[in-house]
Amino acid sequence: MGDGAGPRSDGKSKSFFAQNPSALIFIAFLAAFTLIVTLLSEAYGVGFLSTSFVKTLGKTLCLCLVALAMDLIWGYAGILSLGHMAFFALGGYMIGMWLMYARTEEIVVQALAQGGLPATPEEVSQGIATQIFGVVGSSDLPAIWAFAHSLPLQLLLALAVPGVLALVFGWLAFRSRVTGVYLSILTQAMTLALALYLFQNDSGLRGNNGLSGLQNLPGLGDASQDLVSVWFLWASALALGLGYLALAWVVSGKFGSVIRAIRDDEARVRFLGYAVETYKLFVFTLTAVIAALAGVLYYPQAGIINPAELAPIASIYLAVWVAIGGRGRLYGAVIGAAFVSLLSSLFTSGRLPDIPLGPVALNWVDWWLVILGLAFVAVTLLAPKGIGGLFDRFQHIRPPDRKGAALGPNDGALQEQEARE
């Protein structure tokens, strides 16, 4: 199905890009896109694109990255996880803790400095705790904020917490050989449980208020959002580009071959001697960490994160993007995520005029979800390869179609359908 299934017999003489032409094309597109947006931005260019639109584009790149992770776990390994947006949001929470802490610290130190006497560390930390947690009626910093003062530690946590959660959850689920729709339900339950927990005020992450003001980067007091938005766009583009190359490398080799084999017939893979559960756990954890990285870059651009971001619907959207873009090919996931999420923000912005249809009017904000749902069903039924399938059509790639029951021994070379033709 995907790229990376190309000839490899003379593997050593061919470079990575020769085997994966789509990776090179993708990087070129991404570079061109980043350059054009930069030149049209308010900070570095002609100001054609508003800062908020640059942020939308930067966020879209992060969504493309998490879609890549989803494609690896679902499109390649065949595990429909409905929990990857939870890992994405957890990464966002972890970086959000540092952003909020460090920013509040600046404000508190400034405010206390006006009193004349230099503030003691106790006064500062008390001030920070009151500022952040006053909203949930508390003035103590919970234990989970112990590392929030340090960017490197909190960045480490941003990847480690989702990674360890995925490792433990995956170990429990895969070890008992839970597969298919049952696994999807289990991952969804995990997401829901996490969201419900974070909604509580005593979860230590400000309950349903979530974390806010994340767009203000500490230590860059005078940098305007115009500049910051472009910097984050660059960082997101870099992460997406590197993520794409890394995953293209992973799926182009024997590892990709093994996980696609697991998707198609995991029992057979076991009899070949591969520990299927270990591979699933490996992919699950790897993709959770990638999702968390995307979240780390996304939420400073969004500015706010709250437990609603972990709702199972977010992970279902993620699956819809990948399905519409085309499972089992990396560029398909990116196209799906970019296309559908940008269309989503267009249709739900309220700026499109209603279309009058006799007695009722087609209101885009209300009807967008219905349209998206219909599109998802249509893609699943009519074009299972999604938008990515169009590229196959251009290249005249046709799928092998020899399925059907085998005929009796003496017609061994034929399949049911061929014999009928």
Add this chain to the structure above:
Amino acid sequence: MSALLEVSGVSVTFDGFRAINNLSFSIGPAELRAIIGPNGAGKTTFMDIVTGKTRPDAGRVTFGERSISLLGMNEARIAREGIGRKFQRPTVFEDQTVEDNLILALKANRSPWAVLFWRPKAADMDRVQALAEEVGLGDQLHRKSGELSHGQKQWLEIAMLLAQEPRLLLVDEPAAGMTPAEREQTTALLVSLAKTRAVVVVEHDMEFIRRLNCRVTVLHEGSVLAEGSLDHVTRDPQVIAVYLGRG
């Protein structure tokens, strides 16, 4: 000659039904053996037990010179010990090329990290080419295996088994779905394979077994009814009563 695989006193019950009843079986390191028996005699369950798919309720299954127990090992671990299994229907990875299929099966370290950094060496590709040529797929390496004919898929799966370099090969109805010419090729291949390793063939087709010219084990209701040459077992009155008589 000590046995490579030793199954002794094994019993399995599914929901009160005794699929395998105090079964004992052993095979040497270079031996060809055919297993026959009516439907429900426990042939497939026997293979499931040896390959780790089914856990027996009682009994011992040991493998190799050091007689390590296979019970408690999972399927992948048992496969790495050197037991290969060929299913009745060809199960190849249809979405991948013949070459990819063979590389998957090639004997190598199976841990995820080792596989992630594995890149084909010239020796590996030569081996893949040689295996493909051995089963007549030498010019089909870059085709998706889903495009192959049924018979070609059977051959690809056999080549994959050879790539695994198993010490014990369990083959379920190898002749099903093959043309007469292919059956003859298969017979010759199985006989030559059994010179260097143990091969167990489960088969219904008496004509095919006669050509294999090997010891035969007759299963009935989960235990061994008779064992010996084909002529010996076909003369056994018990065998005639439960199996051949009906056929």
